[in-house]
Amino acid sequence: MITLRSGVWHIDLPNVGGVPARIRKSTGFLPHERKQAEVEHARTAVAIAEGKYAMPAATSHTLQDAYDAALKSQWAHAKSRRDIETNYATVCRFIPGATTLPAVSTERIDAMIGGLLAEGLNPKTVNRKLAVLSKLLHLAQDWGWIDRMPKIRRQREAIGRVRILTNTEEATVLQWLDKCPLPHARAMRDLVVTLVDTGLRLSEALRLRPMDLSGRHVHVAISKSGRARVVAATQRVEAILTGRPAGADGRIFYPLTQDVCGHLWAWVRESMGLKLDTEFVIHALRHTCGKRLLAAGVNIKTVQSILGHAKIETTLIYITLAEGALTDASDRLAGVTQGVPCDAQNVPRSRIG
DSSP: EEEETEEEEEEEOOTSSSSSSSSEEEOOOOOOOOOOOOHHHEEEEHHHTTTOOOOOOOOOOHHHHHHHHHHHHHHHHOOTHHHHHHHHHHHHHHTTTTSGGGGHHHHHHHHHHHHHTTTOOOOOHHHHHHHHHHHHHHHHHHSOOOOOOOOOOOOOOOOOOOHHHOOHHHHHHHHHHHHHSSSTTHHHHHHHHHHHHHHHOHHHHTTOOGGEETTTTEEEEEEETTTTTEEEHHHHHHHHHHOOOOOOTTTTTTTOOHHHHHHHHHHHHHHOTTTTOOOOOOTTTHHHHHHHHHHTOOOOOHHHHHHSSSHHHHHHHHOOOOOOHHHHHHOOOHHHHHTSSHHHHHHOGGGGG
């Protein structure tokens, strides 16, 4: 059979009596070239049946070859391309780009990890470097450049404090933006309200256009998880989104960009005396929305859907249980135990079903 992997048709056939037991290789044909891929599949099947199939020689493709190919096929328009380039450059300090792909072994990767940790990089940063290397190796395997992936040992990341804005802090941010002398402060104020009430990522909110609105529903077509979703707007967000005319580029929050937002947020943070609070970032507005939803009793699966997390585990780590919910749980437990006779509270374990 043929399968489409990483934008290229691949052959998957049994190699009767041969080693390896199966033949898996790239045809080099793109999605619209299925017929050519099927012809190549048929030729390979005949060669195997007649015992004439010759295993390809060991690949001479290098890590740099994989990187160059990935830039064209996977990362050509990636927003994080600068980060990808930086992380790849770090990898190349330990595993040069001229290294042939089969030579990128688990041992060499472990040595790279040890070197990065010895330089003082934290596990999270190390994992970002490993993610680029892992992507290149997975693509190389899909393209038939290597037979198998080396083991990559991701580092355990510490779960840091999730920064939440209090109601007072939110009000203070809006007050400072009302007084801010910098350009586009009013648009930033509207954006802050939108982010804290919807849980949208900054990039998602900045891309919003009038066509994405349907009453109180906001349609998010492009998200980090790659899945579209719909978020319900609060009344104040609905008023903001419907009241702002589309800008020159069609966006609701024109002319705001990530850089402009970062500059305005830095001004607010310093004005509030929180310059040293490195966790007081725009993304904290998303955390705040999630925690408020939980505090209001919204089901965790619904919160996952609103925030657009692909896995529930992300929601469980990303959003801490609200202190109010903990207190409520404790009060309920106290109410139950205080209303039960002492003898009943000390039921032998053997009698508990």
